[in-house]
Amino acid sequence: MTTQTPVISCANVWKLFGPHPKKYLANMPAGRSFDDIRKDGYIAGVRDVSVDINRGEMLVVMGLSGSGKSTLVRCFSRLHEITGGTIEVDGQDIMALNDRDLIELRRNKMGMVFQSFGLLPHRTVLENVAFPLEMRGQDRHDRRERALEVIKLVGLEGREEYFPRELSGGQQQRVGIARSLAIEPDIWFLDEPFSALDPLIRREMQDEFLRLQEMLGKTIVFITHDFDEALRLADRIAIMKDGAIEQCDTPDQIVLNPATPYVRKFTEDIEKSRVVHARVLATPMNGHIPDGTPIRAGATILQLARQLVNETREELPVANGNGELIGILNRQEALDVLLGEG
Amino acid sequence: MAVAQTNVAVPAPTLTRMRVAQILLAAAVLLAAARPVLPEFLIRVPEWAVLPYNVWMQALFDFIKDDLGLIHLTRGISAVLEVLLDITANLLYGKHRWPFFEPIPWTAIAAGAAVIGYWLGGWRLAAVAGGTFVWVALIGQWNLAMQTMSVIVVAAPVAFLLGLLLGIAAWKSSRFERFLAPILSILQTLPFFTYLLPAVIFFKVGPTAGCVATIVYAIPPMVLMTTLGLKKVSPEVVEAGNMAGSTRWQMLRHVYLPAARTEILVGVNQVIMLCLAMVVLTAFIGMPGLGAKLLSLMNSLKLGRSFEIGVTIVLIAVTLDRLSKAWVVKQPEHFERGTSWAARHKYLVGGIAAFAAFYVLAQFVQVADHITRKQELSMGSEIDDVIRAALANDTVTAVTGWLRWFLITWVLIPFRNALLWLPTPSVLLAIAAAGYAVGGRKSALTVLAFFGIVALTGWWDRSIITLYAVVCAVILAMLIGLPLGIAAARNPRWANPILLACDTMQTFPSFIYLIPAIMLFSVNDVAVVFAILIFATVPLTRYTIEGMRAVPEELIEAADMAGASRNQKLMKVQLPLALPTMAVGFNQAIMFAFFMVIIAAFIGTQDLGQELQRTLAGNDLGKNFVLGMCVSLMALTFNHIIMRWSNDRRKALGVG
Amino acid sequence: MKLKLALPVAAILAVSAGSAIAADSSDPIIIPVHNWSSQIVMSHVVGQIFQSIGDNVEYVTTDSQAVYESIRLGDVSLELEVWEGAFGASYTAALEKGGIHEAGNHNAVTREDWWYPLWTKEACPGLPDWEALNACAAKFATPETGDKGRFLGGPVDWLKHDQERVDALGMNFVVVNAGSAAALWAEIGAAEKDKKPIVLFNWTPNFAEAVWPGEFVEFPKWVDGCNEDPKVGPKPDVTYDCGNPANGYLKIAAWDGMEKKWPDAYKVLTKISFTNPQIAQMAKLVDVDDMEPEEAAATWLEENQDVWKGWVN
Structure with a gap:
C-alpha cells in the first residue's frame, strides 16, 4: 500500500497573487508570514504546501473562506498556474505540460464539481453531461449512451431534456456530478459541492456521494468549510489557514491530537466519540490476548457506547473486518473519549 | 507601507481638490473681469495659432482614400452590401433587382410577424407585432416602411456581427480594448452629419452609404455589451469548460458565447433600436423610405402626415424592441422525449403556414396584396387643417409672439453675447475648475484638453453658440422635466403614463420636433431652443422618476417614522439619494441636446450645425470631421464631468 | 413557399420586360430628387413618362450640389432642373471634368x-x-x-x-x-x-x-464675372457687387452613358421642355393641394396630355 506512488504529489507549492509573483517569491526571505506578504502587496493563495494523495484516497481540504483551499485544488488541475514548487500527477510534472497535453489530461483523467454547479445554462441536462465527451470529440451516439448511463447513476432519469434552471439546487448538483463523472476520471475534484444546498438536501447528497464513492473508488480531493462534513467523508483531512496546511491527518487523529490551537478550536465542539474509531484507540497486544468476543475495529466509540458502559472487562480485544485481532482497547480510555474527557 | 500611505493620504486631496478648483475658478473670473485690458491673444486664439486641421484631415482622408486605395476596398464592400440591399429591397417592396420577385404581400408579413410575436410573448406581443404592420399598410405607408425595413434587415445583422467580433477581440486583448474605448465614446457622441459625409464619399450616394452609416452608428453598444457579457461569465462555468478539456475555440463557441447570451441579446436590442434611429436620419444622404418622406414633409411643414409617420416609426420601434427583449428573456424549454418534429417546431410550422396562406390569398385578393391610395385611411391633411387653424388663433400667436420677443431680447441674445464676450482662457479655466472639482488633476487635464482642442480649431465662436443653445435648452428642460418627474414619482398613477410618454417621445424621429418649433416660433433661436428642449426634457423626467423610485422602501419608512413631512422627506431623503441617477438623466439630456442642436440647423442657426450642413453640400471631408470633433469633444467634456461626479456620489452613498 | 410562387411570376416579368423594349436596358434609370417641390414632381412626371415607354425608373434623394458629381460617375442618370443661379457653378465644373452633358433646355427663365x-x-x-x-x-x-x-x-x-x-x-x-x-x-x-x-x-x-x-429686389445688373473679377460691376474693388442673373437658364443634364444605355428614354429626354407656368403648377399640386409627389405627377400627366404625348411618339 504505502510503496505505491501517490496519484497527486505536491511539494512546496506556492501560489501568490500580485504584480510580479515569480520574481517576488524568488527574492522572498524565508519565514515571511501571510500578513508580511500582504504588506508587500501580494496575496498568498497557497503557502508552501506539500501533500501526497494516494490512489483511492479521499482527501478533504477544510478551511474557512479565504483560507486558500479552492486555490489549492485549482493548482492541482492547473486551472491556476502555481508560482513555486512542483505538482506531479501520476508522476508527471503538470507544470511542464503544453496546452495540448494539459487538455488531454483534463479530458481523460480529471473531473470537477463546482460549488455553484457551473452548468451551461443553454444546454439540457443531457447536453451538459455530454459536454466533456463532446469536447473530446466522441461521436453523438456514444456520447448520448454514456451520458444517459451517468444520469441514471446520479438518479436523474427522466430529466434528461430539462434545462438547468428547471431543476432544484440538489438536482442541479447531481447534473454537475454526472458531468464530472462522464469521462470516467481517475481523479475527482469537488469544490464545496454541497455548500449551496439546504441542510437536509446536503445530508442526502452526502449519503449519495458516499454510495457513489463506494461503487467507484476514485481518488478524491473534496473541499469544504464544514468540519462535520469533513469528518463524515474523509480518509484524511487537511486543515488550511492563510494558504498553508495546519494539519493533515485522519479524522480520528485530528480530533484526538489537534496539532495547533487553530485546529483545536474546530475540534472543541465536536463529539469525539462519533469520530474516533476503536481501531485508533487500540494498543498493540504484545502476546497478551484478553478474553471474550472482540469488538469491531471499524466501529466508532459512540456505536460501542452501550457495550462499553455495560462491559465488565477492563481490556477488550479489537478485531478487523476479517476477524483477525489487531489490538487491545482500554475500556477506561474509551469511556473518557465517550464522556468528552479524552 | 504603500497601502498605509494611501490610506492616510485620502482625506488630504479632497480638501486641496476643492481648493484648487476654487483657485482655478477665481482665475477664470479674474481673466473675465480683466477682459477690457487683455491683449488680443488672450481673448481668442490668434489666427496664426489656428492650424489648418481641416486641410490636414482632408489630406489624411485623401491619402487613405486614394493613395492607400481604401476607396477600392470600400467600393468593393459597398458592392457586396448593394447586392444584399437589392435582394431585401426586391423582396420587401419590389425594387427591380435580382431575384426579380413581386413584393411580399403585406398580409403575409403581418401574419408572420404575429406568429413570431406569439412565439416570443403570447397574444399581447402577437397583437403588437401584427397590429403594427396592419397599421402601416392601412395608413398607406407600406412601401415607405418597407424601404426602411429593407435597410434595417441588412444593417442590423452586419452591425451585430461586426460588434460581436470587435467585442470578442476587446475582451481577449485588454490592449485592444484600451485602443477601442475612446473610439467608441467618440463614435457615440459624434454628430450624425459626421457619419454621413464619409459614408457618401467612401460608399456611394444612396442606400449603401446610408446602410454603412447606420451600421457604424449601431456598432458601439454591441461591442460594449459583448465585452461586458463575456467578462461576466461565471468563473465556475469557465472552469467547468476548462476541466472538460475544451480548446480555446471550443471555450468561445460552447461556453463563453452561450453563457453571455443575455448581454449579447441586449446588445442586439440596442443595435436594432439604433439602426432604426439612424436609418431615418440617413434620409439626408438619399436613403429612401420613412425618413426621406419625413424630410420632404418637413420641407412643406405638414405636421399631420409627419405625425402619422412618427407613429409608424414608434410602432415599428416598439415592435422590434419588445420582440427582441422578449427574445432576451425567452429561455429554452424542454420537450418530453418522443415529441414529434412538427410539435417541437409548431411555431415555425404555424408561421410558415400563415405566411403561405396569406401569400396565396394575396394572389387573388388585391387588398390582401397591397393597399392603394384610395383605400388608405390617412388623416394627414385633416390633422394639418386643424393644426393650422389652431396656430392661426390670435391667442396662440400672441403668446408665441410675446415669448419669442421676451426670450430673444432678454434671455437668449444677452446670454449668447455674454458667452461670446468671455475670453477663451477664462472659459477653459472654468471648465478645468469643474474637472478638478469632480476628478482631481487627471479629470481637469482631460476636459481642458478636450476644450483646448476646440479652441485651437478656430471654430471657437461657433462652438460657443452651439454650447449656448444646448445650455439654454437644458436649463429650460430642467425647469420642466424635474418638477414633472418629481410629481410623477410621488403619484404612482402618473408615473407609468409619463414614462410611456417619455419612451414615445424619445422614439419619435428627432427631426419631427423641428416642425412644431418652426410653426410656433419661425426661424430664430427660440425655435431652436424649443426643439432641443422637447427632446432634452425626456431623459430628465425619466431619470428623475427612476431615481426617486429606486430610493429603498425602508429609508422612506424610516423617514416616515422619524416624523418627516412630505416636503422634508423629499428634500432630505428622496432627492439626495436620487441625485446620482438624476445626474445620469442630466448627462443624457445634454447628449440629446448636442444631437438635436445639430439637427436644428434645419431651422436655421449660426452654430457648428450650420457649418456641418454646409459641408454636406460639398466634399469637404476634412472640415466636416473637424466640426464633428468639436461637437463630440464638447459633449464628452460634459459627459466626463457629470458621469465622474455621479459615479463617485453613487459609491459614496453606497447605491449601485 | 414564397420561392415556388414567386418564381414563375418573376420569370414572366423578366420575359415580358425583355421583349417589350428591345433597345433600352432593363436597368433602372436613376432620377435624383432634391428638396424642393417642383423638382420632385417634375422628376416623377418624367419618370412616369419613361415608365410609360417601358423603362424601369428609380428615384434617389441626393444633395442638389453633389448630384453633378454623381451624374458624371453614372451613379445617377440625369438632372431635370439645372438652375443657372443656384447650380451653374457646380454644373459647369462637372461639365469641364467630363461625363455629363446638356440634354435639353426648358422653355423657362429662372x-x-x-x-x-x-x-x-x-x-x-x-x-x-x-x-x-x-x-x-x-x-x-x-x-x-x-x-x-x-x-x-x-x-x-x-x-x-x-x-x-x-x-x-x-x-x-x-x-x-x-x-x-x-x-x-x-x-x-x-x-x-x-x-x-x-x-x-x-x-x-x-x-x-x-x-x-x-x-x-433690383440689384445692380448681373454681368458675367461679377462674382470673380472685382473690376466687373459697379464697384471696382469688390466681387459680388451685383444681383443674380435675372433670366437664368433652366437646363436638363444627362450622364454621357445614358444615350447608349437607354436610347429611347434619352430621345424623349432631349425633347422635354417645360414652361414657367407648367413648373409652378407642378409645385402647387404638392405645396398647396397637399398631394404626394407620385400622385401630383400622375395628375399633371393626366391633365396635360397634349404637352407630353408628342414627346413620346
Whole structure:
C-alpha cells in the first residue's frame, strides 16, 4: 500500500497573487508570514504546501473562506498556474505540460464539481453531461449512451431534456456530478459541492456521494468549510489557514491530537466519540490476548457506547473486518473519549 | 507601507481638490473681469495659432482614400452590401433587382410577424407585432416602411456581427480594448452629419452609404455589451469548460458565447433600436423610405402626415424592441422525449403556414396584396387643417409672439453675447475648475484638453453658440422635466403614463420636433431652443422618476417614522439619494441636446450645425470631421464631468 | 413557399420586360430628387413618362450640389432642373471634368434673388430698388438683428452669396439663413398676418408667387464675372457687387452613358421642355393641394396630355 506512488504529489507549492509573483517569491526571505506578504502587496493563495494523495484516497481540504483551499485544488488541475514548487500527477510534472497535453489530461483523467454547479445554462441536462465527451470529440451516439448511463447513476432519469434552471439546487448538483463523472476520471475534484444546498438536501447528497464513492473508488480531493462534513467523508483531512496546511491527518487523529490551537478550536465542539474509531484507540497486544468476543475495529466509540458502559472487562480485544485481532482497547480510555474527557 | 500611505493620504486631496478648483475658478473670473485690458491673444486664439486641421484631415482622408486605395476596398464592400440591399429591397417592396420577385404581400408579413410575436410573448406581443404592420399598410405607408425595413434587415445583422467580433477581440486583448474605448465614446457622441459625409464619399450616394452609416452608428453598444457579457461569465462555468478539456475555440463557441447570451441579446436590442434611429436620419444622404418622406414633409411643414409617420416609426420601434427583449428573456424549454418534429417546431410550422396562406390569398385578393391610395385611411391633411387653424388663433400667436420677443431680447441674445464676450482662457479655466472639482488633476487635464482642442480649431465662436443653445435648452428642460418627474414619482398613477410618454417621445424621429418649433416660433433661436428642449426634457423626467423610485422602501419608512413631512422627506431623503441617477438623466439630456442642436440647423442657426450642413453640400471631408470633433469633444467634456461626479456620489452613498 | 410562387411570376416579368423594349436596358434609370417641390414632381412626371415607354425608373434623394458629381460617375442618370443661379457653378465644373452633358433646355427663365411680398412696399415705397431697400433697413429689424435689417436667406447648403453681397454693397442687413425652404414659407405666412415688411430669398418658377404676390429686389445688373473679377460691376474693388442673373437658364443634364444605355428614354429626354407656368403648377399640386409627389405627377400627366404625348411618339 504505502510503496505505491501517490496519484497527486505536491511539494512546496506556492501560489501568490500580485504584480510580479515569480520574481517576488524568488527574492522572498524565508519565514515571511501571510500578513508580511500582504504588506508587500501580494496575496498568498497557497503557502508552501506539500501533500501526497494516494490512489483511492479521499482527501478533504477544510478551511474557512479565504483560507486558500479552492486555490489549492485549482493548482492541482492547473486551472491556476502555481508560482513555486512542483505538482506531479501520476508522476508527471503538470507544470511542464503544453496546452495540448494539459487538455488531454483534463479530458481523460480529471473531473470537477463546482460549488455553484457551473452548468451551461443553454444546454439540457443531457447536453451538459455530454459536454466533456463532446469536447473530446466522441461521436453523438456514444456520447448520448454514456451520458444517459451517468444520469441514471446520479438518479436523474427522466430529466434528461430539462434545462438547468428547471431543476432544484440538489438536482442541479447531481447534473454537475454526472458531468464530472462522464469521462470516467481517475481523479475527482469537488469544490464545496454541497455548500449551496439546504441542510437536509446536503445530508442526502452526502449519503449519495458516499454510495457513489463506494461503487467507484476514485481518488478524491473534496473541499469544504464544514468540519462535520469533513469528518463524515474523509480518509484524511487537511486543515488550511492563510494558504498553508495546519494539519493533515485522519479524522480520528485530528480530533484526538489537534496539532495547533487553530485546529483545536474546530475540534472543541465536536463529539469525539462519533469520530474516533476503536481501531485508533487500540494498543498493540504484545502476546497478551484478553478474553471474550472482540469488538469491531471499524466501529466508532459512540456505536460501542452501550457495550462499553455495560462491559465488565477492563481490556477488550479489537478485531478487523476479517476477524483477525489487531489490538487491545482500554475500556477506561474509551469511556473518557465517550464522556468528552479524552 | 504603500497601502498605509494611501490610506492616510485620502482625506488630504479632497480638501486641496476643492481648493484648487476654487483657485482655478477665481482665475477664470479674474481673466473675465480683466477682459477690457487683455491683449488680443488672450481673448481668442490668434489666427496664426489656428492650424489648418481641416486641410490636414482632408489630406489624411485623401491619402487613405486614394493613395492607400481604401476607396477600392470600400467600393468593393459597398458592392457586396448593394447586392444584399437589392435582394431585401426586391423582396420587401419590389425594387427591380435580382431575384426579380413581386413584393411580399403585406398580409403575409403581418401574419408572420404575429406568429413570431406569439412565439416570443403570447397574444399581447402577437397583437403588437401584427397590429403594427396592419397599421402601416392601412395608413398607406407600406412601401415607405418597407424601404426602411429593407435597410434595417441588412444593417442590423452586419452591425451585430461586426460588434460581436470587435467585442470578442476587446475582451481577449485588454490592449485592444484600451485602443477601442475612446473610439467608441467618440463614435457615440459624434454628430450624425459626421457619419454621413464619409459614408457618401467612401460608399456611394444612396442606400449603401446610408446602410454603412447606420451600421457604424449601431456598432458601439454591441461591442460594449459583448465585452461586458463575456467578462461576466461565471468563473465556475469557465472552469467547468476548462476541466472538460475544451480548446480555446471550443471555450468561445460552447461556453463563453452561450453563457453571455443575455448581454449579447441586449446588445442586439440596442443595435436594432439604433439602426432604426439612424436609418431615418440617413434620409439626408438619399436613403429612401420613412425618413426621406419625413424630410420632404418637413420641407412643406405638414405636421399631420409627419405625425402619422412618427407613429409608424414608434410602432415599428416598439415592435422590434419588445420582440427582441422578449427574445432576451425567452429561455429554452424542454420537450418530453418522443415529441414529434412538427410539435417541437409548431411555431415555425404555424408561421410558415400563415405566411403561405396569406401569400396565396394575396394572389387573388388585391387588398390582401397591397393597399392603394384610395383605400388608405390617412388623416394627414385633416390633422394639418386643424393644426393650422389652431396656430392661426390670435391667442396662440400672441403668446408665441410675446415669448419669442421676451426670450430673444432678454434671455437668449444677452446670454449668447455674454458667452461670446468671455475670453477663451477664462472659459477653459472654468471648465478645468469643474474637472478638478469632480476628478482631481487627471479629470481637469482631460476636459481642458478636450476644450483646448476646440479652441485651437478656430471654430471657437461657433462652438460657443452651439454650447449656448444646448445650455439654454437644458436649463429650460430642467425647469420642466424635474418638477414633472418629481410629481410623477410621488403619484404612482402618473408615473407609468409619463414614462410611456417619455419612451414615445424619445422614439419619435428627432427631426419631427423641428416642425412644431418652426410653426410656433419661425426661424430664430427660440425655435431652436424649443426643439432641443422637447427632446432634452425626456431623459430628465425619466431619470428623475427612476431615481426617486429606486430610493429603498425602508429609508422612506424610516423617514416616515422619524416624523418627516412630505416636503422634508423629499428634500432630505428622496432627492439626495436620487441625485446620482438624476445626474445620469442630466448627462443624457445634454447628449440629446448636442444631437438635436445639430439637427436644428434645419431651422436655421449660426452654430457648428450650420457649418456641418454646409459641408454636406460639398466634399469637404476634412472640415466636416473637424466640426464633428468639436461637437463630440464638447459633449464628452460634459459627459466626463457629470458621469465622474455621479459615479463617485453613487459609491459614496453606497447605491449601485 | 414564397420561392415556388414567386418564381414563375418573376420569370414572366423578366420575359415580358425583355421583349417589350428591345433597345433600352432593363436597368433602372436613376432620377435624383432634391428638396424642393417642383423638382420632385417634375422628376416623377418624367419618370412616369419613361415608365410609360417601358423603362424601369428609380428615384434617389441626393444633395442638389453633389448630384453633378454623381451624374458624371453614372451613379445617377440625369438632372431635370439645372438652375443657372443656384447650380451653374457646380454644373459647369462637372461639365469641364467630363461625363455629363446638356440634354435639353426648358422653355423657362429662372431667377433667384432677394424678394419681398407686395405688402412690404407700403412700408418701404422706394422698392424694388436696392438702395431704397437699404435706406429702410431698420423696418426689417428683428430682435436678433438689433437695428440692422434682417434678410432671410435660404439653407446654407444652397451656397448663395448673400453675405458677400451685403458686404460688397455695404448694406445695413444681417443675413440669417433659414434651415429649409419650409422655414422660408413659414416666415412669409407669419409676416402676412400683420403685413410686416419682410425680405427673403425666393425664386421663380415657384408656387409661392401664386400664393403671395411679390417682386424681386433690383440689384445692380448681373454681368458675367461679377462674382470673380472685382473690376466687373459697379464697384471696382469688390466681387459680388451685383444681383443674380435675372433670366437664368433652366437646363436638363444627362450622364454621357445614358444615350447608349437607354436610347429611347434619352430621345424623349432631349425633347422635354417645360414652361414657367407648367413648373409652378407642378409645385402647387404638392405645396398647396397637399398631394404626394407620385400622385401630383400622375395628375399633371393626366391633365396635360397634349404637352407630353408628342414627346413620346
